[in-house]
Amino acid sequence: xxxxxxxxxxxxxxxxxxxxxxxxxxxxxxxxxxxxxxxxxxxxxxxxxxxxxxxxxxxxxxxxxxxxxxxxxxxxxxxxxxxxxxxxxxxxxxxxxxxxxxxxxxxxxxxxxxxxxxxxxxxxxxxxxxxxxxxxxxxxxxxxxxxxxxxxxxxxxxxxxxxxxxxxxxxxxxxxxxxxxxxxxxxxxxxxxxxxxxxxxxxxxxxxxxxxxxxxxxxxxxxxxxxxxxxxxxxxxxxxxxxxxxxxxxxxxxxxxxxxxxxxxxxxxxxxxxxxxxxxxxxxxxxxxxxxxxxxxx
Amino acid sequence: xxxxxxxxxxxxxxxxxxxxxxxxxxxxxxxxxxxxxxxxxxxxxxxxxxxxxxxxxxxxxxxxxxxxxxxxxxxxxxxxxxxxxxxxxxxxxxxxxxxxxxxxxxxxxxxxxxxxxxxxxxxxxxxxxxxxxxxxxxxxxxxxxxxxxxxxxxxxxxxxxxxxxxxxxxxxxxxxxxxxxxxxxxxxxxxxxxxxxxxxxxxxxxxxxxxxxxxxxxxxxxxxxxxxxxxxxxxxxxxxxxxxxxxxxxxxxxxxxxxxxxxxxxxxxxxxxxxxxxxxxxxxxxxxxxxx
Numbered sequence: 069x070x071x072x073x074x075x076x077x078x079x080x081x082x083x084x085x086x087x088x089x090x091x092x093x094x095x096x097x098x099x100x101x102x103x104x105x106x107x108x109x110x111x112x113x114x115x116x117x118x119x120x121x122x123x124x125x126x127x128x129x130x131x132x133x134x135x136x137x138x139x140x141x142x143x144x145x146x147x148x149x150x151x152x153x154x155x156x157x158x159x160x161x162x163x164x165x166x167x168x169x170x171x172x173x174x175x176x177x178x179x180x181x182x183x184x185x186x187x188x189x190x191x192x193x194x195x196x197x198x199x200x201x202x203x204x205x206x207x208x209x210x211x212x213x214x215x216x217x218x219x220x221x222x223x224x225x226x227x228x229x230x231x232x233x234x235x236x237x238x239x240x241x242x243x244x245x246x247x248x249x250x251x252x253x254x255x256x257x258x259x260x261x262x263x264x265x266x267x268x269x270x271x272x273x274x275x276x277x278x279x280x281x282x283x284x285x286x287x288x289x290x291x292x293x294x295x296x297x298x299x300x301x302x303x304x305x306x307x308x309x310x311x312x313x314x315x316x317x318x319x320x321x322x323x324x325x326x327x328x329x330x331x332x333x334x335x336x337x338x339x340x341x342x343x344x345x346x347x348x349x350x351x352x353x354x355x356x357x358x359x360x361x362x363x364x365x366x
Numbered sequence: 367x368x369x370x371x372x373x374x375x376x377x378x379x380x381x382x383x384x385x386x387x388x389x390x391x392x393x394x395x396x397x398x399x400x401x402x403x404x405x406x407x408x409x410x411x412x413x414x415x416x417x418x419x420x421x422x423x424x425x426x427x428x429x430x431x432x433x434x435x436x437x438x439x440x441x442x443x444x445x446x447x448x449x450x451x452x453x454x455x456x457x458x459x460x461x462x463x464x465x466x467x468x469x470x471x472x473x474x475x476x477x478x479x480x481x482x483x484x485x486x487x488x489x490x491x492x493x494x495x496x497x498x499x500x501x502x503x504x505x506x507x508x509x510x511x512x513x514x515x516x517x518x519x520x521x522x523x524x525x526x527x528x529x530x531x532x533x534x535x536x537x538x539x540x541x542x543x544x545x546x547x548x549x550x551x552x553x554x555x556x557x558x559x560x561x562x563x564x565x566x567x568x569x570x571x572x573x574x575x576x577x578x579x580x581x582x583x584x585x586x587x588x589x590x591x592x593x594x595x596x597x598x599x600x601x602x603x604x605x606x607x608x609x610x611x612x613x614x615x616x617x618x619x620x621x622x623x624x625x626x627x628x629x630x631x632x633x634x635x636x637x638x639x640x641x642x643x644x645x646x647x648x649x650x651x652x653x654x655x656x657x658x
Contacts, residue, residue: 155646157464158593158594165631173628173632279469314473318472318477325449325465325469
């Protein structure tokens with residue numbers, strides 16, 4: 069495969085990993101986070117430390133990155149998940165920035181100058197494998213009892229509390245899984261770039277992830293997948309107008325919000341069964357009304 | 367002891383400018399209940415307006431100062447009309463407002479980079495660099511200007527909010543937007559006024575930051591501090607925003623002076639999380655459900 073295209077796909081896959089996590093938190097639980105770049109940073113630095121300083125193999129290192137990120141999210145969640153609305157979002161913003169500033173000062177990890185020499189182990193196949201597992205896990209989680217509870221919390225927090233859902237606990241689970249995804253994404257990124265710098269995990273990165281989730285459509289996994297692919301590839305095609313790229317990007321975000329806030333997929337999913345339904349409806353329409361009546365009698 | 371007072375004065379002057387930004391942010395929050403992340407972009411435009419009015423149009427300082435503030439106010443209102451009004455009419459959830467605000471902030475920052483360029487620009491020297499002497503203390507002229515201007519603006523704002531009819535309408539709208547609309551308050555006009563007031567103060571803050579540091583497209587990032595200050599003091603409470611900002615300014619300068627300037631921002635963010643944990647409604651805020 070063309071290495072340039074392959075590079076874009078790997079980057080899209082890494083973004084997708086973090087976006088899936090954020091999608092669970094924002095799209096399905098209704099919590100807004102501006103600190104996911106911080107979780108990515110934790111995952112990235114942990115896995116890089118394991119593989120550089122302790123010679124740990126690639127996959128355990130990346131998974132450990134996810135675990136550590138998840139652990140940090142538990143602490144931050146304990147402190148802030150009881151806060152309502154914007155307070156949680158501002159607390160995560162503070163957390164993400166604090167992580168970046170701390171890493172700027174840790175000389176063990178190279179500080180603000182960055183940390184080169186991480187082994188290059190991420191390739192298109194293991195990114196793909198991680199993404200497939202991540203999507204399957206998320207899709208099943210959403211359709212489980214847990215997932216339905218999360219959606220209930222998103223729709224109406226007070227009502228779900230009244231019917232006996234432990235809101236705090238479920239928000240916490242959602243946040244921890246979400247942070248683990250972001251941490252794994254950070255680990256994959258570290259082993260693809262072979263270089264880490266705290267600057268890579270700034271507020272801009274968190275914002276980018278949130279925008280991808282919204283663009284794809286809140287509450288839609290396939291939307292997140294499409295969003296990550298399109299929004300990672302788009303800047304590459306716009307290289308020739310690089311200066312204006314982000315201008316259009318900002319305008320597009322506002323435009324989506326005021327014209328189609330439900331995003332690309334608008335809460336719908338692209339699954340084999342929904343595709344089949346769509347196909348059947350299409351067939352029925354082309355074969356006329358007789359077939360439709362038969363269907364109705366069954 | 368000298369150093370202590372010196373740092374205290376510096377903190378006061380920087381904190382008072384934070385207050386100008388935090389108040390605009392808090393005003394919008396109190397009425398529309400979302401974090402206006404485009405505020406940073408608006409402040410950045412204020413800094414550029416002031417710069418160009420001074421260098422290209424060669425206006426006298428006071429005219430350029432007020433002119434920049436007025437232009438910035440207009441800018442804030444335009445952003446409200448374009449990015450938030452359609453959402454407001456559809457009664458969209460606050461999530462969408464935040465995203466729209468982020469889009470606006472990306473747009474504002476990059477339109478400057480694309481048209482004017484990412485270079486740093488320095489304001490022409492308006493005040494001499496020789497500081498005032500107060501006994502052993504030395505106070506920069508710019509610091510005095512920053513503090514005095516901010517104090518006047520904040521006093522005016524609090525007068526408007528507390529003692530005028532418009533202020534009464536703003537307070538009523540913040541308390542309950544639906545009920546005030548039923549009582550005959552034109553909430554659309556109130557929201558425009560609030561954005562204009564916030565934008566005006568943002569313009570003043572932008573010009574002063576431009577003079578103290580330099581002007582560059584990312585200068586809006588400094589509003590993160592005012593968000594922290596607003597949360598610190600209690601979201602939606604004006605007095606809280608002022609107190610929070612001044613405290614934050616003082617804590618920052620003390621950290622920079624006694625520890626290291628590397629830890630300045632870190633302390634600010636740590637403080638934010640600390641405050642949220644101990645007292646989520648901030649120093650002067652009310653319980654989270656009802657607004658100031």
